[in-house]
Amino acid sequence: MDCQDYTAVKAEHKKGQHLGAEERDAIKALVKQGLGIRAVARDIGCAPSTVTNELRRGSAENFVYSPNAR
Numbered sequence: 001m002d003c004q005d006y007t008a009v010k011a012e013h014k015k016g017q018h019l020g021a022e023e024r025d026a027i028k029a030l031v032k033q034g035l036g037i038r039a040v041a042r043d044i045g046c047a048p049s050t051v052t053n054e055l056r057r058g059s060a061e062n063f064v065y066s067p068n069a070r
Contacts, residue, residue, distance in 0.1 A: 019046070019054060027054055 019027075023044050030040040037055075041048040 019044075019050065024054065027051055031055065 023046070026044050027040055030043060035043070037048045037051050041051045044051075
């Protein structure tokens with residue numbers, strides 16, 4: 001997938017810290033553009049499980065990840 005069409009916040013996320021509003025906004029925007037969990041995690045600098053947890057928790061504006069959606 002060509003990833004030049006989105007803007008990501010390159011946050012310097014440190015292990016053990018909570019996600020900030022900018023990182024949650026980045027998750028929301030990147031998932032909305034169709035990126036997968038691992039690609040989103042790589043872009044914001046956190047573990048894929050963190051992104052999954054945020055999506056399940058609803059912290060990223062109640063976005064539901066669908067791996068088959070394009």
